[in-house]
Amino acid sequence: MMQPPSRGLHPQPSLRSRRLRTWLILLVTAVAVPLVLFSGFLLVRNVNAQAEEAERLVRDRARLLAEDVDREVAQLIAAAEVLATSESLAVGDLATFHRRAVEVRDRLGTNVVLRNLSNLQLVNSRVPWGTPLPANSGLIADQRAIATGKPQVSGLIMGGVTRTPLLIVVVPVIREGDVRFLLSLTITQERLQTIVSPERLPSGWRAAVIDEDGTVIARSHQAEQFVGKSLPLDLWAGMRDAPEGIHRATNLEGVSAFQAYSRSHAAGWVVAISVPQSLIAAPARETLLLFTGGGLAFFLIGIAAAFWLGRRLMRPVMQLAQAAEAVGAGHLPSVDTGGILEIDAVGKAIRNAAGLIQQREADLAESEARYRAMVETAADAMVVTDDAGIIQSFNPAAERIFDHRAEEAVGRSVRILMPEPCSSASDIHIMTCLRTGERRGSGAGRDLMGQRKDGTTFPIELAIAEWTSGRRRYFSGTIRDITERKSAEDALRASKAEADRANVAKSKFLAAASHDLRQPVQAMMLFQSALEERLDGHPASRLLKSLGEAMGGLRMLLDSLLDVSKLDAGLIVPTPVDMQIGPLLNRLGAEYHAQAAAKGLRLRVVGNSATIRSDPALLERILRNLIENALRYTERGGVLIGCRRQGGNLYIAVVDTGIGIQSDKHEEIFEEFFQVGNPERDRNKGLGLGLAVVRRLARLLGHRIELRSLPGRGSAFRVEVPAVTLRSPGSDRLKSVPAMDVGHGLILVIDDEPLVRQGLQAMLEGWGYRVLTAGSIEDAVLHVESGEWPAAILADYRLRGGETGLDAIRAVCERLNMPVPATVITGDTAPERLVEVRAGGHALLHKPVAANDLRNAVVEMLSVAE
Numbered sequence: 001m002m003q004p005p006s007r008g009l010h011p012q013p014s015l016r017s018r019r020l021r022t023w024l025i026l027l028v029t030a031v032a033v034p035l036v037l038f039s040g041f042l043l044v045r046n047v048n049a050q051a052e053e054a055e056r057l058v059r060d061r062a063r064l065l066a067e068d069v070d071r072e073v074a075q076l077i078a079a080a081e082v083l084a085t086s087e088s089l090a091v092g093d094l095a096t097f098h099r100r101a102v103e104v105r106d107r108l109g110t111n112v113v114l115r116n117l118s119n120l121q122l123v124n125s126r127v128p129w130g131t132p133l134p135a136n137s138g139l140i141a142d143q144r145a146i147a148t149g150k151p152q153v154s155g156l157i158m159g160g161v162t163r164t165p166l167l168i169v170v171v172p173v174i175r176e177g178d179v180r181f182l183l184s185l186t187i188t189q190e191r192l193q194t195i196v197s198p199e200r201l202p203s204g205w206r207a208a209v210i211d212e213d214g215t216v217i218a219r220s221h222q223a224e225q226f227v228g229k230s231l232p233l234d235l236w237a238g239m240r241d242a243p244e245g246i247h248r249a250t251n252l253e254g255v256s257a258f259q260a261y262s263r264s265h266a267a268g269w270v271v272a273i274s275v276p277q278s279l280i281a282a283p284a285r286e287t288l289l290l291f292t293g294g295g296l297a298f299f300l301i302g303i304a305a306a307f308w309l310g311r312r313l314m315r316p317v318m319q320l321a322q323a324a325e326a327v328g329a330g331h332l333p334s335v336d337t338g339g340i341l342e343i344d345a346v347g348k349a350i351r352n353a354a355g356l357i358q359q360r361e362a363d364l365a366e367s368e369a370r371y372r373a374m375v376e377t378a379a380d381a382m383v384v385t386d387d388a389g390i391i392q393s394f395n396p397a398a399e400r401i402f403d404h405r406a407e408e409a410v411g412r413s414v415r416i417l418m419p420e421p422c423s424s425a426s427d428i429h430i431m432t433c434l435r436t437g438e439r440r441g442s443g444a445g446r447d448l449m450g451q452r453k454d455g456t457t458f459p460i461e462l463a464i465a466e467w468t469s470g471r472r473r474y475f476s477g478t479i480r481d482i483t484e485r486k487s488a489e490d491a492l493r494a495s496k497a498e499a500d501r502a503n504v505a506k507s508k509f510l511a512a513a514s515h516d517l518r519q520p521v522q523a524m525m526l527f528q529s530a531l532e533e534r535l536d537g538h539p540a541s542r543l544l545k546s547l548g549e550a551m552g553g554l555r556m557l558l559d560s561l562l563d564v565s566k567l568d569a570g571l572i573v574p575t576p577v578d579m580q581i582g583p584l585l586n587r588l589g590a591e592y593h594a595q596a597a598a599k600g601l602r603l604r605v606v607g608n609s610a611t612i613r614s615d616p617a618l619l620e621r622i623l624r625n626l627i628e629n630a631l632r633y634t635e636r637g638g639v640l641i642g643c644r645r646q647g648g649n650l651y652i653a654v655v656d657t658g659i660g661i662q663s664d665k666h667e668e669i670f671e672e673f674f675q676v677g678n679p680e681r682d683r684n685k686g687l688g689l690g691l692a693v694v695r696r697l698a699r700l701l702g703h704r705i706e707l708r709s710l711p712g713r714g715s716a717f718r719v720e721v722p723a724v725t726l727r728s729p730g731s732d733r734l735k736s737v738p739a740m741d742v743g744h745g746l747i748l749v750i751d752d753e754p755l756v757r758q759g760l761q762a763m764l765e766g767w768g769y770r771v772l773t774a775g776s777i778e779d780a781v782l783h784v785e786s787g788e789w790p791a792a793i794l795a796d797y798r799l800r801g802g803e804t805g806l807d808a809i810r811a812v813c814e815r816l817n818m819p820v821p822a823t824v825i826t827g828d829t830a831p832e833r834l835v836e837v838r839a840g841g842h843a844l845l846h847k848p849v850a851a852n853d854l855r856n857a858v859v860e861m862l863s864v865a866e
Contacts, residue, residue: 024306032302036295043291054280058205058260058273059246065207066244066262066271068195073169073267076185077151079104080171083112084183089173094123101125109191113184114173117146122181141170146179153187153267155211167192167217189227192218196271206251206274214240216252217269226252235259239270248277316343323350327357381479386472389414401460401481403453414477419451450479459486521848526759529851533766574615574701578724581652582608584620585641592627601631602638610643610650612721618697619721625694626654626717634658637714650723651706653716660711745862746770748790750780750808751825752800760794763851764858776800777808784815792861797826797833806840821861825849 083089083104088096094114101112105125114123119142121133141154154168166186173181196207198220208226209218214236216226230236231252238247244262251257251274258280261272320343327350375382381398385391391414394406402409402417409416450460461480466473524547532544589605596603623641630639637657644651698705698719709715747764751757752775761771772788774780776799783790793812795805809822824837827847837844845857 024309025303028299028302028306032295032299036299039291039295043287047287051280054275055246055258055260058258058275059244059262061201061205061207062244062260062262062271062273065195065200065209065273066264069192069209069264069267069269069271072187072191072195073153073264076108076110076169076187077171079108079110080112080151080169080183080185084171084173084181089114089181090175095129098123098125098129104185108185109188111186115182115184117179117182139168139170141168142182145170145172145182149174149179153269155213155215155217167211189218193220193223196220201273204276204279206253206257208252208272208274210236210239210270210272212268219252222253239272251276320346320350323347327353381477383409383414383417383477383479385414385475385477387474392474398479401452401479402450417450417479419449419457447482450481458483520755524759525848525850526756526763530759530762530766574618576613576615576701578611578613579616581610581612581643581650581721584616584623585643585652588620588623588627589641592631596631596639599631599634600636601634603631604638604640606640606642608643608650610645611724612650613724614701614703614721618701619703619719622694622697622701622703622719623652623654625691626719629691630654630656630658630715630717634714645723648723649720652719652721655714655716657714660713661707661709661715662711663709745791746772746788747858748772748774748780748783748793748812749795750774750777750793750799750805751796752776752798753796756796763854767855767858769858774808777803777811780808780812781815784812789816790820792858793820793822794858795822795824797824797828797837806836806842809840809842821864823857823861 083097083100086097086100088094088100097114101114101123102125104110104112112123112125113121113136115121115136119136119138121136123129124131124133127133139154139157141152144152149172151169151171154170157166157168166188169185169187171183171185172179173183192209196209196218201207201220205220207220208216210231211217214231216229216231219226235249235251238249238259239245239261242263244260246258246260248256249259251259255274255276257274257276259272259274261270263270375393375395378395378397381401382393382395383391383398384393391409391412394404394409396406398409399405404416446462448460448462449457451457459482461482463478465476465478467476468474532541535541535544585605585608589603593603627639627641634656635658639657640653640655642653642655644653695705701721704720706718706720707715708718747769749757749760749764749771751760751773754775757773757775761773764771772783772790774783790812793809795808797805799805799808805824805826809820809824813819823843823845825845825847826833826837834844843857843860845853849857
């Protein structure tokens with residue numbers, strides 16, 4: 001068998017090959033550069049943080065000095081205000097006031113002067129009492145104090161006696177709302193110098209106090225040079241109006257510095273602190289220079305180490321290359337590792353490579369022999385093609401299936417094995433054609449048609465695997481003759497189709513039989529109901545009651561068949577709402593209590609206030625069937641109805657102490673007409689359709705049914721429904737049936753069966769209604785034309801001559817030119833009847849109709865008519 005060609009591997013040198021030492025240098029660079037960049041980033045960030053911290057410290061120190069100035073001025077103002085309110089001044093005792101002023105002078109180190117508004121000194125604490133005092137020249141602060149009535153602080157002035165710089169605090173003395181005197185206290189320039197003394201500042205820092213006119217009134221350094229002089233306009237403009245701040249500027253000594261300032265609240269003066277930028281930038285520059293120099297030195301050392309290490313590794317690496325070439329030639333040379341463990345490990349691996357290669361060649365030879373044996377003896381055809389569809393390999397099974405010898409097939413296109421359209425496909429599209437068959441599932445092949453040498457075709461299953469050798473693609477196809485399997489599948493499909501036809505025939509038979517049975521049963525029930533009311537108390541009334549019970553069982557059978565038919569046809573559409581489960585359980589318990597008591601059973605309902613989401617009517621039907629089933633198969637003990645909440649669901653349980661169900665019957669009991677413990681088919685034990693309806697309704701609602709049962713111990717059916725949060729009490733209660741009001745209105749009965757027509761008439765007249773009867777559309781229209789207008793219509797669906805009750809209702813309404821409430825009665829259980837009647841807007845009752853159901857339908861129609 002021909003094998004696909006293979007190609008040897010020829011390693012090519014890398015276009016980016018470099019010497020080992022070059023790679024080591026690049027490695028050092030790759031490690032060092034990011035580290036240097038990151039370290040530089042951290043350094044810059046640290047320098048900026050140091051600068052920000054220095055600025056914060058300068059601002060804080062300016063605030064503290066401003067607060068010290070505020071305290072100094074506030075102390076003098078407080079002392080002056082105390083003197084201004086003294087009793088001695090109020091009564092004009094200036095001698096006593098002089099003594100008080102001397103006490104303040106000694107305590108605070110300030111001179112106290114009392115002047116009148118003409119600036120004549122009345123009291124001066126520096127001279128003894130009684131010494132004549134001169135008049136002073138007025139101050140700008142005097143005018144502000146008189147105008148505002150509040151203390152004021154002057155700018156820097158020269159003392160008239162001491163000839164030293166002074167600062168004056170002026171406090172007005174107010175009597176009866178007018179300023180009568182001016183009280184002045186001096187702030188010596190020495191006290192301000194103490195606040196900004198160099199001892200209170202870090203080395204190299206400068207501090208100054210500037211008055212409101214920009215004049216220096218105190219300075220920490222070179223006070224004799226700068227006190228009393230005005231600041232340069234560009235320097236004063238930056239701090240004149242703002243309460244505080246910081247900026248870069250040239251200080252009074254001509255040095256570039258950080259200038260922080262803060263304004264005194266009491267005096268309005270500005271306290272400024274100047275820090276040369278060199279004090280902040282110098283540490284950062286030193287750190288940067290140290291880092292740059294050290295980083296460059298370490299980088300050069302790393303480059304030198306990499307260069308040396310590269311030369312150290314070059315010789316053993318070259319020997320490894322020579323050893324690898326020797327291994328390729330089948331030799332085992334020794335390798336000088338140079339004392340490097342890793343290279344020594346590589347050398348050992350190279351020495352072991354020859355033995356491993358020889359072992360691999362032996363294994364490959366064995367594997368190829370095994371592969372050939374498998375291919376030659378395989379039961380399925382195996383065909384290998386290239387990407388152009390040319391056959392490269394053809395095993396014996398392929399020869400047997402396709403009738404081609406291997407030497408005939410190899411080298412030809414795979415099209416010889418395939419019929420149209422694949423046989424006409426081009427070489428480029430041949431593999432695409434083979435991949436378009438029907439998939440049989442994940443991991444399985446595809447169903448196609450194969451072609452033998454003689455041109456006959458047969459079904460095959462083809463699985464294709466794609467693989468490469470070198471740069472060429474190949475396809476391995478595994479082919480199986482599935483003629484027998486296809487025959488079996490065709491037979492199975494035919495059998496299934498026959499079963500479907502039988503099921504359809506069964507449904508048609510049930511529908512037809514149900515319709516034919518319902519007609520006479522309906523007539524009997526109508527007559528029985530009418531007779532029972534007329535013969536109430538008659539000796540024959542017991543026989544009529546027994547007759548009614550028998551017909552009730554027959555009606556239950558027909559209704560159950562109808563329920564199954566509706567559910568299977570998908571005509572029942574649930575309408576889920578949020579509803580409280582408690583009222584429904586209590587109502588069912590009250591309704592079935594009498595039935596349980598009649599059998600001597602206990603019926604208990606456990607109350608529950610949970611709110612669930614379901615269709616009320618369909619859920620009630622499920623619970624009714626379960627309760628009736630429990631009562632039917634329980635002879636002693638009782639039945640329990642209750643709920644339990646688990647997670648987001650509520651489980652409604654119906655538990656009995658009945659006969660129980662064997663575990664192997666748990667699925668069968670949900671099938672139609674299957675009953676446990678009723679081989680004689682006792683109708684008192686039901687029909688075997690209740691649980692079939694339960695399962696269909698539960699699937700429709702999305703509710704899960706659980707069953708737990710032990711033979712002889714009883715059964716527990718649980719219905720899982722979703723629970724919801726209670727919104728408002730009674731918002732989803734079941735609607736109550738309106739009270740019946742009978743005996744009023746004219747009713748038109750349309751039915752082609754005289755017995756049914758007579759029975760309906762007898763029953764309706766027995767309830768007090770007036771009745772018109774018609775056997776056809778023509779008779780019904782004649783009643784209308786004679787002037788008798790019905791308030792409601794009861795019409796059979798099937799009438800003679802292909803007419804329907806819907807046609808009769810339509811004809812009457814058209815004649816009256818107005819709609820009339822109508823109910824269609826039919827024995828046809830076909831699902832399409834329900835759709836057709838609802839489309840016309842009418843109600844539908846299925847025969848046989850019980851007297852109570854008919855009465856409810858008539859009452860509802862007449863309530864609509866009113």
